[in-house]
Amino acid sequence: MSLGLISDLVLVLLVLSLAVWMNIARTAYRAVVGFVAYGLLMTLIWVRLAAMDVAMTEAALGSGLTGILLFGAASRLAPFEAAERARAPGPALRLLIGLLCTVVAAGLGAVVLLLPEPAPTLAPLVAENLSPTGLQNPVTGVLLAHRAVDTLLESVVLLPALIGVWSVAADADWVGRPSALPRPPASEALTLLAQVLPPFGILVAIHLVWIGADEPGGKFQAAAVLAAMWVLVMMAGLRQPPPVVARGWRELLVVGASLFIAIGIAGIWLADAFLAYPEDLAKPLIIAIEVALTGSVAVFLALLLAGPPAGAHRREV
């Protein structure tokens, strides 16, 4: 048995047992701890599958930022957990749920195993048509040229998500600042980290956007790193989250998608199709969209984590 196969087997076993552990964990908090570790193991699996772009997204978004979101939710749910457990479904219903989940999992497994050999793929087509975009990274090529409309929708969908979060605020709290981020007790170590790490994080984010054209990386990973730095600064208490009525931040939120749409519409005249790029300008336009979207997505992610605005009277509690 080769060394690679052994490490793959260990990874798969770890992921499976962690998944079981998450499901039987007694408190939501424990389950979230398991979920974050699960995300890091999934990252390693994506690396083993040579899907570096997916691995980076999983580490930054799937495990990191989602982890913070779930930790926040778990700590708010903690007071009600005992009461919820008393109302949990009986053994028969739970068995039924387990069976249905198993059927779905088995069905998905069967679909993957029954794929024709070789599996249907558009990869050669992408590789053939990558050169007009001036990019080297096929993932960025697909995201911003071949399937640009999907990416556009993905970046626009963050807006209704944020509106959804903000809309749970009471009218009186509307002028307040978001307050959902966990605020650990003041600690010199955390302050130091929040002061030292952000310059490195910003550098890493710029690097990720820049190499995204040619190597694994890109706007979503970079935006997640930027958002993480900002959230760290807010959690350490060095900066307050901005009030949701602040105009400047709102403009920053929409600038990325607006530029994307503007360039897309310009493509109707310049390249004969919506979201098409003129041949010689493709790469600079794609990079401009990536940079603008990085800024917008970073603010979106950080504000999604920061939660709905709360009035001053609530923040004291």
Add this chain to the structure above:
Amino acid sequence: MRFALDLFTIVMVSLGGLFFLAGTIGLLRFPDTLTRLHALTKADNLGLGLVVLGLLAQTSSPLGALNLVALWLLALLGGAVVAQFMGAAVRPARWRTGGVSGAREEEGG
């Protein structure tokens, strides 16, 4: 020269691996959170440092070497901060009041 560099890498990475192993055993066997943290951070910092030191001999460009060293420094920072943070969360209540040194307070009270 090549052989010497490869030998250096093998020795250093193996030493680093040894520290990781020791740290893991410490994590599993030590009695309480503070001593476990001690085992973990010491072993991680030193273990990763030795692995990085070993890999430095395999880099072809100064930029790659700088990358590795930066990686180690960031891991050091992260490990130290997390250890401080968790330590502060679990330290016994009698250490918590006022002074820097826990021992002095114990003498006094």
